[in-house]
Amino acid sequence: MxxxxxxxxxxxxxxxxxxxxxxxxxxxxxxxxxxxxxxxxxxxxxxxxxxxxxxxxxxxxxxxxxxxxxxxxxWKQYPLLPQEPYDRANTRFWAKFAEEKLMRNSWTAMCSQGEEKKLCLQSALEDLEKIEGELKGKGKFFGGENLGYLDLVLGWITYLVPVWEEIGSMTILDPVKFPCITAWMQNFLNHPVIKEDLPPREKVDAYFQNQRKEYAARMGSTNTG
Incomplete structure (x- = not known):
């Protein structure tokens, strides 16, 4: 089981x-x-x-x-990681980079205000620019024509970043700046497995609105403590 x-x-x-x-x-x-x-x-x-x-x-x-x-x-069917050692190492590098840099910067940009927001937003855009460069010439997905490990790890970009942009009144996923990521997002969201397993947008909106309020309250109590 x-x-x-x-x-x-x-x-x-x-x-x-x-x-x-x-x-x-x-x-x-x-x-x-x-x-x-x-x-x-x-x-x-x-x-x-x-x-x-x-x-x-x-x-x-x-x-x-x-x-x-x-x-x-x-489970060997439908391999997720590349077969070549260098490609596997490169995949792990970008997975770690997106988690430690892009996710953190995007989240903090949504939650914060003023100079902190500006700095985190700029960092998030620089992070995304690097990922855009990695995606160029790869095909529909980071794994080529099939979803792979890196696509799954970066999948949060497709359904969380648009919500964070709206809540934080900011733009990260500019389709003009990031055409490869924009095309990848559409391919990802239209995949049958992904389509049937995404949380409802309204529920996600409400959840992160609340998370942002809690973050602001924590920061406020820290600054006045």
């Missing part, structure tokens, strides 16, 4: 769900309340206490990058 413990809007969970579906692996999904963590989550992931968690028989695997590689090595 395969189980995936997750949270409905989490990009880290969704990339694991997409990988399992691409490979045709059936699993049971268990929704977790990440704001009131269950005994199950604390038992399965006592170190980080976060989702996603993949349970495969007696094996418990945590951290989405690690889970994706585990899935790819366990």
């Amino acid at each position: 395969i189980k995936l413990v997750g949270f409905w809007v989490s990009p880290f969970v969704l990339r694991v769900s997409w990988a399992l579906k691409l490979k045709g692996v059936e699993y049971e999904y268990i929704e977790e309340d990440v704001f009131n963590k269950s005994p199950l989550l604390l038992e399965l992931n006592p170190v980080h206490k976060k989702v996603p968690v993949l349970v495969h028989g007696h094996n418990v695997i945590v951290e989405s990058f690690v889970i994706l590689e585990y899935i790819d090595e366990t």
